[in-house]
Amino acid sequence: MKLAFIFFFTFTTFNLIAQDFIIPNNYKLETEIDYLNLEGDVVKAVDWIIENPIDEEMEKRTKTYYFIFGWVNKNPYFIFDTTNEIATFMDSPDCIAVFIGGMAKYSIENKDYSNKYNKNLAGVKAVIEFYKKNVKYFKNNRYLKTTKKSIENYIELQESNKLEKFINDNI
Numbered sequence: 001m002k003l004a005f006i007f008f009f010t011f012t013t014f015n016l017i018a019q020d021f022i023i024p025n026n027y028k029l030e031t032e033i034d035y036l037n038l039e040g041d042v043v044k045a046v047d048w049i050i051e052n053p054i055d056e057e058m059e060k061r062t063k064t065y066y067f068i069f070g071w072v073n074k075n076p077y078f079i080f081d082t083t084n085e086i087a088t089f090m091d092s093p094d095c096i097a098v099f100i101g102g103m104a105k106y107s108i109e110n111k112d113y114s115n116k117y118n119k120n121l122a123g124v125k126a127v128i129e130f131y132k133k134n135v136k137y138f139k140n141n142r143y144l145k146t147t148k149k150s151i152e153n154y155i156e157l158q159e160s161n162k163l164e165k166f167i168n169d170n171i
Contacts, residue, residue: 021048023063032076039108042071046101052127054094054134065097072100078113085170088118088150095127097145102126121167128154 011113021044028034045064052061060150070078080100106122107113131138131151157163 012027018164021045021064023060023067027076034073035071035077038071042068042101042134043105043108044124046098046105046126049094049098049101050130050133054130054137061094065093066102068097068101072104072162078104078107081115082120083170086124088153089127089147092147095151098113098126098130099123103124114171117168120171124154124167125158127151128158131155134148 001160014121023045024038024041024103027038029038045068049061049064049068054061072078080103082099087099089098089099098118101129102123102125103119105126108117109116112118128151131148138144138151141148154163
C-alpha cells in the first residue's frame, strides 16, 4: 500500500509540474550567464512538450518550441550535432523539437554539453517517449508516415537492446 501511494504521489507530482510550465517572459540570450540562468526552464520546457498531448495547447507548444530553439541556437557552450542517419524524423517539427530538447535536457542535467553519442541517444529516447504518448496522433496523420516508421524502427532497436550500438555506429 505504501509503495502504491509513493508511486501515485510521484506520478501526480511530476504531471502537475510538467503541466504548470510557464514560458519565461522578457528573457535575453546574450551572455553565457543568460543561457545558464535558463537551464532549469529549458528542462521544464522539454518535460512539458513530452508530457502533454501533441494536439492540445498548440499556441503554448509553439512558443515552447521557439524557447527551446532559441536557447540551443546560439548557445556558447551547447553543441547541437547529429547526423542524417540518426535524425530521421525531420518531416515532423514536433519530433525535431523533442529531439533537440532531449539533447539539451541531457546536457543540462549531466553537465555534459559536447558528448555527441550521449546527446543523440537522449534525443532519440525523448522522441520514442513522445511518440509512445502520442501514438494515436501519429497513426492517424497520413503526412507523418515516414516519421512514424522511423520512430517505430527506433523502438524495435531499443526493445532488442541495439539502439545504443546504432547510435554509436551512426554518429
